[in-house]
Amino acid sequence: MSAKNDIRLLRINHLRGPNIWTYRPALEVWLDLGELEDYPSNLLPGFTDRLLGLLPNLMEHHCGVGERGGFVERLREGTWAGHILEHVVIELLNLAGMPTGFGQTRSTSQHGVYRMVFRARDEQVARAALAQGHALLMAAINERPFDVEAAVNVVREELDDCYLGPSTAAIVEAATERRIPHIRLNSGNLVQLGHGKRQRRIWTAETDRTSAIGEGIAGDKDLTKTLLAACGVPVPEGRVVESPAEAWDAAEDIGVPVVVKPSDANHGRGVSLELMEQADIEAAFGIADAEGSEVIVERYVRGNEHRLLVVGGKLVAAARGESLWITGDGESTVVQLIDSQLNTDPRRGETEDLPLETIRLEREPVMRQLLQRQGLDGDSVPAAGRRVLVQRNGNMAFDCTHEVHPEVAAMAVLAAKVVGLDIAGIDLVAEDISKPLEAQGGAIVEVNAGPGLLMHLKPAVGTPQPVGRAIVDHLFAEGESGRIPIVGVAGTRHTHTVARLVAWLLHLRGQPVGLACRDGLFMENRPVQGGDCAHWEAGHRLLMNRRIEAAVIENGPLAILRDGLPYDRCHIGIVTDAEGADTLAEHDIRDADQMPKVLRTQIDVVLEDGVGVLNAADERVAALAPLCDGEVILYAPDPANAALAAHVEAGGRAVRLQGRSAELLAPDAQPQRIELSAWGEATRAEAVLPAVAAAWALGVAPALIRAGIETFDAELARNPNPTR
Secondary structure, eight states, X not given: OOOXXXXXXXXXXXXXXXXXXXXXXXXXEEEEOGGGGGOOGGGSTTHHHHHHHHOXXXXXXXXXXXXXXXXXXXXXXXXXXXXXXXXXXXXXXXXXXXXXXOEEEEEOSSTTEEXXXXXXXXXXXXXXXXXXXXXXHHHHHTTOOOOHXXXXXXXXHHHHHHSOOHHHHHHHHHHHHTTOOEEEOSSSSEEXXXXXXXXXXXXXXXXXXXXXXXXXXXXXXXXXXXXXXXXXXXXXOEEEESSXXXXXXXXXXXXXXXXXXXXXXXXXXXXXXXXXXXXXXXXHHHXXXXXXXXXXXXXXXXXXEEEEEEETTEEEEXXXXXXXXXXXXXXXXXXXXXXXXXXXXXXXXXXXXXXXXXXXXGGOXXXXXHHHHTTOOTTOOOOTTOXXXXXXXXXEEEEOGXXXXXXXHHHHHHHHHHHTOSEEEEEEEESOTTSOHHXXXXXXXXXXXXXXOHHHHSOSBSOOOOHHHHHHHHHSOTTOOOOOOEEEEESSSSHXXXXXXXXXXXXXXXXXXXXXXXXXXXXXXXXXXXXXXXXXXXXXXXXXXXXXXXXXXXEOHHHHHHTOOSSSOEEEEEEOOOOOGGXXXXXXXXXXXXXXXXXXXXXXXXXXXXXXXXXXXXXXXXXXXXXXXXXXXXXXXXXXXXXXXXXXXXXXXXEEEETTEEEEEOTXXXXXXXXXXXXXXXXXXXXXXXXXXXXXXXXXXXXXXXXXXXXXXXXXXXXXXXXX
């Protein structure tokens, strides 16, 4: 069979928020199959077997069949290349460590052109997977060799560069489980949990409640010990030294064995333990001096090293370290034994998602010194059966959370409070963590700000601890979601006026309100950006603002198709009409009957305790009501509207125009009327009625709504579209 031409990627669009495909960010790709439109998979001899040879795990894809092997069944029956590319990309993401289950491929009105979409947590990772998947698919079609491992590595490298670290990811995942939204604020691990004024921020395991002074104290080990000792926390005697000779003098005063360590190092770097000899102590000074700003010599405390995690005044996890040993065979060098006996541990590696690091002697001066004290170096060949100590500390591997004695836990909590940290990693040495420290001569040796969580999330031995959830619970009380009221306005008719009126009514209630609409971007009733701001970026800016207590965001159909919504869920979702199909041809929207699929996105994201506000005068809009997870309020300028009447009869709330008044209808209550004055004109009523319904849903008093409507024209005069 002759070679087939490449699939052309016509357009790649990153949908950053809820969209017509899914609630989550996705990558939408427009494909032109070219001649492959005439060659489904069953007409490509040997293709299915070649593809499975490259990606055998495609057998696990259920596809539309709903069971293992479903996708392969589709391949053998015959499916088109766009659908196949979707599954290839998803499988590459899975192999790279970003599990992805969602994908869809749909034909368009153009022959051979398809829209393929898949879940995209990060745009750059998704684009890398698409490029590699495209190349793999064409190689399988045209019987060319392809290096799958290299392709996966390309995606994995992009993932390592872009994705959150394991500690931050655990906190974000715990927030998501509590339905707390998050926004990534930089390319690293600075993340906002919640929106507007109710947000909290994390940076790995530090929060916006973490004291800068506390962090500074924790970075100075000598000062930390002084403060802890003053408060009755057991710490080893020690002092700062400035030279190798002074280190030996201090050791003689304290009494050997001693520890020599830098004053501000992390992860056990530069820490030498149980030193007895002058030469070893003086050599350890140089190692420590290279790691930190000052060097401390302190009494050696016998026992195992432990890391206790304190969050918000509570002990939430504990891990115990282990010493690392190798056993000689009479033939292999120390380096070879380390590689064969220690580095083969699947828990070790260079990536952040592994709890233990690969051991490389060339970057570990403390290990080299420890070997030297045993008369060895990396090239030495230990005798068969000889046990060689390679590492004493910094190798937390065993979860011991449930072994910690209450007095030990209380001492760790006190240490965190003394230093001034809301989240702290407390390093202590004790022979038995299930007994009080004083009785066994144990001591707290360090207090760390921003402690790593991986040892608790993935202990080598023992039960993983829900430390991410503990941090989220520390930041948000039970029942708090971090959400501010969000009002989303979708449609084409008067939507910017609806958005502005809703924002004005909330402003009069005394709330700092953010508004993004076609008239511009407004913060607390102050224009900050002109031009059309009914788009994702402007809405996102509102949600990041720590002053904002409510946000009103206009979302036209084009913005939904191009970017998705700037929020995951909203309290009020308004749909005014189902018009505008004639402006959306580039998105393959050709007639009005396709519009509800676009506009339903706004209703799909209404929270269970929220409200969807729908125009009963448009049958296509009113038909969206069953899709709303929350309550529905219908509105209509015609007081005799049949859909509105039926909704009220069924126990629903509604707003209708009655003369020059908006009439609020609720079950088992007398109608309330709000005088609209000049707003009673039919064309303007299309804007005021949904705004009144939204304000009512948010609990704005009818009297305040009335006052807001009366003063709204003056507000427009003060703050017109800044571009005019």
